[in-house]
Amino acid sequence: MIAAFALILVCQLFGEVISELFDLPVPGPVIGLVLLFFGLLIKRNPPKVLTDAADNLLIHFSLLFVPAGVGVVTQIDRLKGDWLPIAAALTLSTLMTIVLTALLMSRLLPKAKTAKNAEDGQ
Amino acid sequence: MNETDITQLWVYLSTKPLTGLTITLVAYAIGFWLYQKSDRNPLCNPVVIAIALIATLLKLTGTPYATYFEGAQFVHFLLGPATVALAVPLFRQTETLKRALPVIVLGVLFGSLMASASTVVLAWALGASPETLASLAPKSVTTPVAMGIAENIGGVPALTAVCVIATGIVGATLGPMVMNMARLKDWRARGFAMGVASHGIGTARAFQVNETAGAFSGLAMGLNTMATALTIPFLWHWIFG
Structure with missing residues (x-):
C-alpha cells in the first residue's frame, strides 16, 4: 500500500516538475495522470495494491472538493456583483453540454452487443 | 461552562489544524448520511450539505476561511494524488x-x-x-x-x-x-x-x-x-x- 501511494506521489511530483520546467499551462497532477496511464499501458497488468490504492482514493472523491467549496465564503462580495450571469451561464451551459454531448455520443458510439439501456430513467 | 469559557475554548481550538480537518469529515459524514436517508435523492448532495454546514459554522463563529483551511488543507491536498489515480479507472x-x-x-x-x-x-x-x-x-x-x-x-x-x-x-x-x-x-x-x-x-x-x-x-x-x-x-x- 505504501509503495502504491509512493508511486502515485512520484507521478504527481514528476508531473509538477515537468509542468514547472517547461512552463506548461497544464497542471502537474494531469501530467502525473498521463504518466501513470502510459506506465499502466506498458506494464499491462497493474499490481492489485496499486489499483486498490487508487480505488480507495477515489471512493469518496467528492469529499475532497469540500475545502475548496467552503472558499465560497471568501467570494461573497464578488458573487454579489456577478451572481446572476454566473448562475445562469453555469446552469444553462452545463445542461446544454450534457444533452448535446449525450446526443452526439448516442449517435456515434458503435452499438454494444449487450446494450442495457436506461429504463427507469434515473 | 459560561459563554466566555466557550468562546475562549473555540479561540484555542480554531487555531489547531485538527479542528478544520475534523469539521470537514464530520460535515461530509452528516451530508452523506442525509443523502442515504433521502433514498439517494440527487438534490441532497453530500458536498452541498457539507459546504453549507461548514460555511454557516464559520460565519456564526466569525472564523476566517484561512484558519479553517489550515486543517482542511490535508483533505484538499489529496485532490492531487486522486487526480493521478484517475489513470487506473481510465486504464x-x-x-x-x-x-x-x-x-x-x-x-x-x-x-x-x-x-x-x-x-x-x-x-x-x-x-x-x-x-x-x-x-x-x-x-x-x-x-x-x-x-x-x-x-x-x-x-x-x-x-x-x-x-x-x-x-x-x-x-x-x-x-x-x-x-x-x-x-x-x-x-x-x-x-x-x-x-x-x-x-x-x-x-x-x-x-x-x-x-x-x-x-x-x-x-x-x-x-x-x-x-x-x-x-x-x-x-x-x-x-x-
Missing part, C-alpha cells in the same frame, strides 16, 4: 478506448469546447466582468486542474473552485432529468456526457446509478481534464491575447 477502459477512439476523442473535444465556450459567451452576454469570465471558463474540469487553468488565464482560482463545484452539482442533480426529457437511453452516452460536463461530482453520481454509465463518465472526465488543460490556456491567450 480499465483501454479496450473501449481502442474500439471507439476517434468517436471518443471527438466527443471529448466537442464537450470540452462546448462547456467552456458556452459559459463564457453566456456570462459575457449577461455582463460578467473579464475576471469572472476567466474564472468560469474551466468550470467543467476537476477542481485542482480548473484552478490551475484559471490562474494561467487571469481568473480568480477561489471563484473557479466555487464555479466548478456548482457545475458538478448542477450536472449531477439536473443532468439526468434533462437527458430523460431528451429521451436519451444509452448508458454509455449518458455517463460520458456527465463526465465531460460535470467532472468528479457527475461521475460519482453516474457510478451510483449504473456501472457502465460510471465507467464512461470516468473515462470522459479523465480525457476532458487533459483536453481542457491542453486547449483552453492556448485558445484563451490566442483569442484574448
Whole structure:
C-alpha cells in the first residue's frame, strides 16, 4: 500500500516538475495522470495494491472538493456583483453540454452487443 | 461552562489544524448520511450539505476561511494524488478506448469546447466582468486542474473552485432529468456526457446509478481534464491575447 501511494506521489511530483520546467499551462497532477496511464499501458497488468490504492482514493472523491467549496465564503462580495450571469451561464451551459454531448455520443458510439439501456430513467 | 469559557475554548481550538480537518469529515459524514436517508435523492448532495454546514459554522463563529483551511488543507491536498489515480479507472477502459477512439476523442473535444465556450459567451452576454469570465471558463474540469487553468488565464482560482463545484452539482442533480426529457437511453452516452460536463461530482453520481454509465463518465472526465488543460490556456491567450 505504501509503495502504491509512493508511486502515485512520484507521478504527481514528476508531473509538477515537468509542468514547472517547461512552463506548461497544464497542471502537474494531469501530467502525473498521463504518466501513470502510459506506465499502466506498458506494464499491462497493474499490481492489485496499486489499483486498490487508487480505488480507495477515489471512493469518496467528492469529499475532497469540500475545502475548496467552503472558499465560497471568501467570494461573497464578488458573487454579489456577478451572481446572476454566473448562475445562469453555469446552469444553462452545463445542461446544454450534457444533452448535446449525450446526443452526439448516442449517435456515434458503435452499438454494444449487450446494450442495457436506461429504463427507469434515473 | 459560561459563554466566555466557550468562546475562549473555540479561540484555542480554531487555531489547531485538527479542528478544520475534523469539521470537514464530520460535515461530509452528516451530508452523506442525509443523502442515504433521502433514498439517494440527487438534490441532497453530500458536498452541498457539507459546504453549507461548514460555511454557516464559520460565519456564526466569525472564523476566517484561512484558519479553517489550515486543517482542511490535508483533505484538499489529496485532490492531487486522486487526480493521478484517475489513470487506473481510465486504464480499465483501454479496450473501449481502442474500439471507439476517434468517436471518443471527438466527443471529448466537442464537450470540452462546448462547456467552456458556452459559459463564457453566456456570462459575457449577461455582463460578467473579464475576471469572472476567466474564472468560469474551466468550470467543467476537476477542481485542482480548473484552478490551475484559471490562474494561467487571469481568473480568480477561489471563484473557479466555487464555479466548478456548482457545475458538478448542477450536472449531477439536473443532468439526468434533462437527458430523460431528451429521451436519451444509452448508458454509455449518458455517463460520458456527465463526465465531460460535470467532472468528479457527475461521475460519482453516474457510478451510483449504473456501472457502465460510471465507467464512461470516468473515462470522459479523465480525457476532458487533459483536453481542457491542453486547449483552453492556448485558445484563451490566442483569442484574448
